Amino acid sequence: MSGPILQAALDLIELSRAVQIGREAIQGGADWIEAGTPLIKSEGMNAVRRLKEEFPDTIIVADMKIADTGTLEVEMAAKAGADVVCVLAGADDSVISEAVRAGHLYGVKIMADLINVKEPLKRAQEVEALGVDIIAAHVGIDQQMKGKNSLDLLSEIAGKVNIPIGAAGGLNAQTAGEAVLAGADILLVGSSITKAADVAAAARNVRNSIDKPGIKKSGKADINDEIRALFLEVSAPNITDAMHRKGAMSGLISICGDVKMVGRAVTVETVAGDWAKPVEAIDVAQRGDVIVINNGRATHVAPWGELATHSCLNKGISGIVIDGSVRDVDDIKKLGLPVFATATSPNAGEPKGFGEIGTEIKCCGESVRPGDWIIGDESGVVVVPKERAYEIAKRALEVKKHENRVREEIKRGSTLSVVMELVKWEKK
């Protein structure tokens, strides 16, 4: 191998889309094309066969993730046209040895994938001794969503095995270059290329980063800053999609229309029209927080209005959510701070002081605890449990990327049902 190799991983389930995306990835500078595991599960060896037919001069990698029957599965992939076949490094030695023997027999290289291996360096050296050709330092997609990093895994094994190392798992135009500097010979890139609207441009960006790796990014951002930035990039619908269609509050309207709100919850429980605790919460909240008020969905009286909203602006509060009414709508619109409510009413209540700030509440059908993340836009408001915030934000970004590519394919003249092969994938 000369120079780092860019392997574009086609992790889709629709073969015709995969072929087109593969074509664009090659135009952008991908050297190898991978039939991703979802594609192989969806289309079987036909996926490998078709990719080889379409791209006869390109190395085709079959990401079989072989766990058993090493010989049979390598044979299948090789006969379908694969040049490299992936086996799980965590599989039993007998499986790896059989895969290696079959690789020799059918003239294909064996790549051992370290995904989920407990002692990666030890296992990398063992599978090297068993004869595999390539080691993949791979952090899986679900693991990436929880913050696991393929560069850490790569650093652990780089320089300690004598066969080429592939790096895989969430690489992009920044981190692919970092992976080269950390010792990767093959850069396996999926989502950053294949979900881009302009696949060729995305591949080119990664290619440039591989060919001219820049300086390693220093330091890590604060996790909450990272989560906020991720949530600002995506929509409320992207987030509920990432949560398996859960987390949406019901019945809220955005008073200021097209606004975006992201922040951590300061919760308020109170009774209809009692505005003492809601307004006191402004002084409790920190810059960037969202005040979430359960006012019993009262429609006849509002615990919130323009003066409270104005105070929030002074404190840098990100927005307000009220299971209940709001008034001074025209003035709030002028202020532009995101306010979401279930109703409007000109009646003010009384500042009696019932209820409390900072306890778990129910708001618009959802439980909200202090510190949970609240994201709102014109489609509505979603609550994300604080423990899962990073993971959901990452998953939501993947949803958005996927939609970017689907949108591009629709723009080229297709329809949503055709792109998604809806009829084929209806539940049987």
Ligand SMILES: O=C(CO)[C@H](O)[C@H](O)COP(=O)(O)O
């Ligand atoms: O094998 C895979 C998942 O198991 C992927 O192909 C690999 O992780 C690369 O994709 P991405 O860049 O999206 O992580």
